[in-house]
Amino acid sequence: MKGKRQQVVLLSGLSGAGKSVALRALEDLGYFCIDNLPVPLLAQTTALLDEDGYPRIAIGIDMRSSHSFGLFPAHYEALTELDIDLRLLFLEANDETLIKRFSETRRAHPLANGKLTIPESVTLEREMLGDFAHLAHRIDSSDLSANQLRSWVREFVALDRSKLTLIFESFGFKHGLPLDADFVFDVRCLPNPHYDPVLRPLTGKDQPVIDFLEREPRVGQYLTHVLGFLERWLPEFDRDHRSYVTVAIGCTGGQHRSVYLTEQLGKHFALQRQVLVRHREQFPHS
Structure with a gap:
């Protein structure tokens, strides 16, 4: 793609923290969105979409691909060397909120596997995602409505990444x-x-x-x-x-x-x- 640099948003966070809401908000803004992409495919996917003329893409990465998530720091470093506008967004929420959301929706936590309780799964996921969180712009969705979260995501992608925010x-x-x-x-x-x-x-x-x-x-x-x-x-x-x-x-x-x-x-x-x-x-x- 020629002209303006491709913008790539990597979206991750704790299960139940609102990643689906955020990804839909990005889609509404015109981003080509991919959910649950295995980490080793990041650079290849970004390059292919750039060649095909997609100026803005958003990629969801989470614990559903836990077998490859440990590889994230190395693959992220490779992405930083490309001529792209790379942004990381991490959604989190407090334990009480996450547990309540899973209980209300009766969804299974991706790390539960029939062995861990929801609180145990939340604690484990928070530990596993620690390396991603400190690199990213973080949003705590504990007390946010869906509209608030969508608004904060829109603000995030509009920022000038060359300046400290x-x-x-x-x-x-x-x-x-x-x-x-x-x-x-x-x-x-x-x-x-x-x-x-x-x-x-x-x-x-x-x-x-x-x-x-x-x-x-x-x-x-x-x-x-x-x-x-x-x-x-x-x-x-x-x-x-x-x-x-x-x-x-x-x-x-x-x-x-x-x-x-x-x-x-x-x-x-x-x-x-x-x-x-x-x-x-x-x-x-x-």
């Missing part, structure tokens, strides 16, 4: 820590708009909540300290050739304080870096 994500501690975070900042120590009945149904993107938080000196101090920390250490990630850094900001419910600070951090760094802003928890009017 800084992801700011708000969340609520009562719903659990995000698995995809590189840094976690706890803002539960700051004044909480939740206790004002007028502000309670709003979010940190609404002006009355913004006004409330900006009147509080501690909020500004906290924001300044986080900005200073990130300004100091992000250049080290650049030198380490990292593609993505996820900064999670958490308050109790993920609705007011974390959303406000996430928005402010995103606006600040968007002036100089490639930024994604995400709010994990669902809001009635988001």
